[in-house]
Amino acid sequence: MECWVIFFFFFFFFFFFEGIVFNGFFLFFFFFVFCWFFFFFYTGLKLILNYFFFKLEKKWGGFWVFFFLN
DSSP states (O other): OOOHHHHHHHHHHHHHHTTTOOHHHEEEHHHHHHHHHHHHHHHHHHHHHHHHHHHHHHHHOOOHHHHOOO
């Protein structure tokens, strides 16, 4: 579930910046760099959430903890 939300977020940014930025190479480069950066940031943040908010995640679910804290 979380992966689909992240992918929809990326595709929204991709098509949103496609209408603003006219340089295709810059758009391609920015999209993949941002995807890789946010992938590693999300995995690190998920480990922190699992460590510090384990009881809250067990009660409400990891997706809702990630959604409300960000």
